[in-house]
Structures are given as structure tokens and as C-alpha cells.
Amino acid sequence: MARWEPGARERLVVAAVDLFTEQGYDATTVAEIAERAGVTRSTFFRHFADKREVLVAGQETLSTLLAEGIADAPAGAGPLQAVAAGLERASGAMGPANRELGPRIKAAVAASTELQERDALKSVGLAAAMTAALTARGVPDPVAHLAAELGVLAFKRGYAEWSEGGDDTGGLAPHALAALAELHNATSALGRPG
Amino acid sequence: MARWEPGARERLVVAAVDLFTEQGYDATTVAEIAERAGVTRSTFFRHFADKREVLVAGQETLSTLLAEGIADAPAGAGPLQAVAAGLERASGAMGPANRELGPRIKAAVAASTELQERDALKSVGLAAAMTAALTARGVPDPVAHLAAELGVLAFKRGYAEWSEGGDDTGGLAPHALAALAELHNATSALGRPG
Numbered sequence: 001m002a003r004w005e006p007g008a009r010e011r012l013v014v015a016a017v018d019l020f021t022e023q024g025y026d027a028t029t030v031a032e033i034a035e036r037a038g039v040t041r042s043t044f045f046r047h048f049a050d051k052r053e054v055l056v057a058g059q060e061t062l063s064t065l066l067a068e069g070i071a072d073a074p075a076g077a078g079p080l081q082a083v084a085a086g087l088e089r090a091s092g093a094m095g096p097a098n099r100e101l102g103p104r105i106k107a108a109v110a111a112s113t114e115l116q117e118r119d120a121l122k123s124v125g126l127a128a129a130m131t132a133a134l135t136a137r138g139v140p141d142p143v144a145h146l147a148a149e150l151g152v153l154a155f156k157r158g159y160a161e162w163s164e165g166g167d168d169t170g171g172l173a174p175h176a177l178a179a180l181a182e183l184h185n186a187t188s189a190l191g192r193p194g
Numbered sequence: 195m196a197r198w199e200p201g202a203r204e205r206l207v208v209a210a211v212d213l214f215t216e217q218g219y220d221a222t223t224v225a226e227i228a229e230r231a232g233v234t235r236s237t238f239f240r241h242f243a244d245k246r247e248v249l250v251a252g253q254e255t256l257s258t259l260l261a262e263g264i265a266d267a268p269a270g271a272g273p274l275q276a277v278a279a280g281l282e283r284a285s286g287a288m289g290p291a292n293r294e295l296g297p298r299i300k301a302a303v304a305a306s307t308e309l310q311e312r313d314a315l316k317s318v319g320l321a322a323a324m325t326a327a328l329t330a331r332g333v334p335d336p337v338a339h340l341a342a343e344l345g346v347l348a349f350k351r352g353y354a355e356w357s358e359g360g361d362d363t364g365g366l367a368p369h370a371l372a373a374l375a376e377l378h379n380a381t382s383a384l385g386r387p388g
């Protein structure tokens with residue numbers, strides 16, 4: 001029986017990001033990540049399918065929180081108001097460790113095409129989760145799809161701003177909501193397509 | 195010296211899509227794709243780095259055409275008008291073969307996480323190319339980013355509609371432009387974020 005290991009998952013993420021930064025993603029093995037985190041290889045594989053998955057840890061949690069926040073928004077809330085509720089819910093799960101890791105994860109992803117691909121698919125997954133939650137509220141296509149894409153952009157822009165030294169009062173939420181408001185304002189500057 | 199091989203690249207794409215559909219992406223080898231296309235393995239590798247790249251063939255061409263169309267839009271064109279010009283330019287490069295392959299490529303991508311990742315990164319690349327072209331026109335952030343994302347969504351939605359049996363009069367362009375207009379209309383249904 002495996003004993004209970006407090007924080008093993010978090011330690012694995014930190015160890016992986018450190019090693020990817022120090023020696024590159026390709027050169028890093030699962031054994032090295034486990035060793036740096038002070039756990040066994042089998043503990044690694046209880047938490048992650050492979051080393052690539054470490055960097056998108058929490059995608060399912062994020063998707064679930066975004067969707068729950070959207071589902072729980074007041075009945076009269078419009079599409080972007082519901083998205084804002086999703087961003088608030090998801091932001092609540094992002095603490096100081098996420099903030100501190102942000103720039104290092106960004107650097108590791110920038111240095112590896114394989115991680116860029118996985119990261120891009122993560123965004124697709126978050127958008128799909130939000131689109132489904134908005135559709136369930138009766139938001140028609142393509143408004144649901146568009147609102148979800150704005151939500152993903154706002155989350156990423158807010159996270160970048162927060163983790164790259166922005167004010168930390170209130171955590172990620174105010175940054176994500178400010179980014180959403182900024183994107184909403186930008187819609188009025190698009191002009192007509194034809 | 196390699197002799198000139200008319201259509202080798204196109205034949206490789208068709209062969210790969212056929213094999214991915216028939217026997218799955220994982221089970222298909224480069225040797226099989228080359229054999230089906232009637233070319234040597236070394237010809238395959240003159241065109242593609244690996245079997246995954248076959249399915250995103252043309253990404254660089256597409257990016258270039260989208261960016262050129264945006265750059266060549268009239269000086270007074272707004273952001274979405276410039277995006278529309280990019281979509282028109284890129285649509286011109288998509289012929290009957292692209293239309294016919296669409297649903298089969300979609301099926302192959304849906305069946306493989308690896309292809310989904312590559313496909314997601316392709317969208318990121320197209321958006322980045324359009325964002326850069328819009329920024330070069332003086333469109334400020336985040337309007338440029340947002341307009342580019344709408345452009346990617348419009349291209350994908352238009353392509354899906356066109357290749358899944360939509361009217362083929364005028365090729366892909368009218369479908370992509372209709373999708374862009376629909377997305378633009380959707381912006382007014384988003385409501386305020388807070």
C-alpha cells in the first residue's frame with residue numbers, strides 16, 4: 001500500500017519545471033523528475049501519464065471549475081457575465097505556487113514544440129468545456145463559442161499579467177476579469193468585416 | 195539528382211489521410227504512406243519531417259497568405275475588414291482536393307490525440323501570423339489578437355461548412371466570409387462581462 005504523500009503532486013510539478021528550465025524538456029527523464037521531487041517513479045505515474053502531462057497538470061480541474069462557475073451564474077446573466085463567473089471560480093484555485101511557476105512554465109513551453117502542442121490542446125479543451133457550459137445555459141452558437149474563446153484569452157492574459165509581477169491583491173481573479181473587460185471593449189474596435 | 199515529381203506532395207497527403215482513416219494514425223508508417231503514394235521514403239522526407247506533419251501540410255502557406263491578404267488590405271480598412279481580405283486570399287489556395295479531404299482529415303484528427311495537439315498548434319500559428327500582420331497595420335493590442343482569433347474561427351467554421359457539403363460556388367471564400375460576419379454579429383450578443 002502506498003503511504004499518503006502530502007504535496008507529492010505539487011513537488012513533482014515544481015521539480016519538472018525546474019529540470020525543464022535547467023536542462024531542457026527533451027533531456028529530462030521521468031526518473032530525474034521523481035528523484036528531484038523525492039518520490040519514486042511509481043508515485044510519478046500515479047499522478048501523471050508522462051512527463052508532458054506534468055505541465056498541463058490541473059487542466060481537468062480548471063475545466064471543471066470554469067464550467068461550474070458558468071453553470072452557477074445567475075439565471076439572468078448574459079454570456080460574458082457567465083464567463084466572468086467561471087473565471088472567478090477557476091481563479092480561486094490558483095494560489096501563490098501557480099503564480100510563482102507561471103514564468104518558468106512559459107519559458108519551458110517556449111523552448112519545446114512538443115509542450116507547445118500540448119499547451120495548445122489544453123486551450124482547446126478549456127474552450128470546449130466553457131462552450132458546453134454556455135450551451136447548457138441556452139446560449140446559441142456561435143455566441144457560446146465566441147464567449148468561450150474570449151474566456152480562454154482572458155484567463156491566459158490575466159494569468160500572464162498576474163504571474164509576471166502584476167499586483168497580487170485578490171489573486172488571479174481581478175487580472176482575469178480585467179482582461180475579459182478589455183477584450184470585451186476591443187470587440188467594439190473591430191469594425192465591420194465587409 | 196531527384197527528378198521533378200508532379201503532385202508527389204498531394205499524393206502523399208491523400209495516401210496518408212486514406213491510411214489514417216483505414217487503419218488508424220498510430221498503426222500507419224511513413225513507408226506505407228510512401229508506397230501508397232507511389233514514391234520513395236526519401237521523397238516523403240523531402241516533403242515532410244514526419245507522418246504527423248502531413249496533416250498540417252500547408253500551414254506555412256496558409257499563414258503567409260492570411261498575412262499577405264491582411265497587409266494588402268486598403269489603408270482605410272478596419273481590423274475585421276483586413277481579416278476578411280486575409281481569408282479571401284487564403285481561401286483562393288484551397289481547391290477541390292482540400293474540400294474533398296476535409297471530412298477525412300477531421301475524422302483522422304478526432305481519432306488521435308497526437309494529431310489533435312498538432313492541429314491545435316496549427317491554429318495558434320495561424321492566429322499568431324494574423325496578429326502580427328494586424329499589428330504591422332497599427333492595430334493595437336488586444337484588438338489585433340481578438341480580430342486574429344475571430345479570423346481563425348471563421349476560417350475553421352467556413353472550411354467545415356464548405357467541405358461538409360455546403361455550396362461550392364465560389365469555393366471556400368464565401369463560407370469563410372459568412373462565418374466571419376456571423377461571428378462579428380455574435381459579438382453584440384455577448385453582453386457585458388460584469
